[in-house]
Amino acid sequence: MPAAERHLTMVYVEPIGTGASGRLPAHPHGYTRERYARALDGVIDHLGAGPVHLLGHSHGGFVAQHYALTRPDRLAGVILYGSAPVTGPEHFAEAARTMEAFARRNAGRPELKGVLDTWQSLGGLSDDEGTTRAARGILPAYLADYWDHRERYAPLFSITGTFVSGLDDQGVPDLIDDRAALPSIKTPALVIAGRHDVICGPRWANELAAGIPGAELVTLERSGHLGHVEEPDAFTRAVTSFALATAG
Incomplete structure (x- = not known):
C-alpha cells in the first residue's frame, strides 16, 4: 500500500x-x-x-x-x-450468488471459463501449488474491471499462495x-x-x-x-x- x-x-x-x-x-x-x-x-x-x-x-x-x-x-x-x-455455508452461499452475477456481467469475456472453473475447484485445494494456481486463476473475479485494464493488473499474477486447511489442531473447522x-x-x-x-x-x-x-x-x-x-x-x-x- x-x-x-x-x-x-x-x-x-x-x-x-x-x-x-x-x-x-x-x-x-x-x-x-x-x-x-x-x-x-x-x-x-x-x-x-x-x-x-x-x-x-x-x-x-x-x-x-x-x-x-x-x-x-x-x-x-x-x-x-x-x-x-x-x-461457513451462509458466506459461501452469498459468494456463489455474487459469482453468478459476475459471470452474467462478463459473459463472452476471454478467460471467463477458466475463472469459473477455478471457483468450482476451491473446495478441493490441498497444497501450495494448487493454491497458487487458484489465486491466479480467480484474480479476474476479484477486480471490478479486469478486462478493461489487463496490462495494469498483469503484475498481480505473480501472486503465490499457501494452503492452510481452516482446521484447528483437532481437525475442527x-x-x-x-x-x-x-x-x-x-x-x-x-x-x-x-x-x-x-x-x-x-x-x-x-x-x-x-x-x-x-x-x-x-x-x-x-x-x-x-x-x-x-x-x-x-x-x-x-x-x-x-x-x-x-x-x-
Whole structure:
C-alpha cells in the first residue's frame, strides 16, 4: 500500500504459515484466529509500539475482528477491509450468488471459463501449488474491471499462495460468526468494501458497520476485492483520515 506510506508508518505482516513467516508444527492445520492473534501480539511487542491501528484485509479482517474483541487495549483503531462477520455455508452461499452475477456481467469475456472453473475447484485445494494456481486463476473475479485494464493488473499474477486447511489442531473447522459479538467492540472502527467484491462485498460490510457501535463505512464504487490497487487514492484517503482522526 505505497500510497498510504506517504502519510502513515505501515508495517506489513506475513501471517504465520505464509511467505517468509514460519509454519506451525501441525501445518497445514492449527491456523485459528487466536493463533494468528498471538502472532500479532509478538509483532506489536517487537515493535515496542503503543496502541496501533490494525488493518485486516479479507481473512485478515476476521483476525482483526477477533483482535478487537479480545485485545482492545492494544488498538487505537481497527480497519476491516474486504471482510465479513461470518464464514461457513451462509458466506459461501452469498459468494456463489455474487459469482453468478459476475459471470452474467462478463459473459463472452476471454478467460471467463477458466475463472469459473477455478471457483468450482476451491473446495478441493490441498497444497501450495494448487493454491497458487487458484489465486491466479480467480484474480479476474476479484477486480471490478479486469478486462478493461489487463496490462495494469498483469503484475498481480505473480501472486503465490499457501494452503492452510481452516482446521484447528483437532481437525475442527475454525468457523466464524461474530455478529452477536460486534456490539461489544469499543475500538474505533472503519469498514471498507468494494462495490463489486464477489467474496466479501457490501452485504457483509453493511452488517459489520451496523453491528459495531460508531463504525464508519466506506464503499469504493469502482472496486472489487482489491480496492487498494483499483482505487488507491480513495482507499488511502479513507485509511489516512481514519487513522489520523483516531490517533489519540
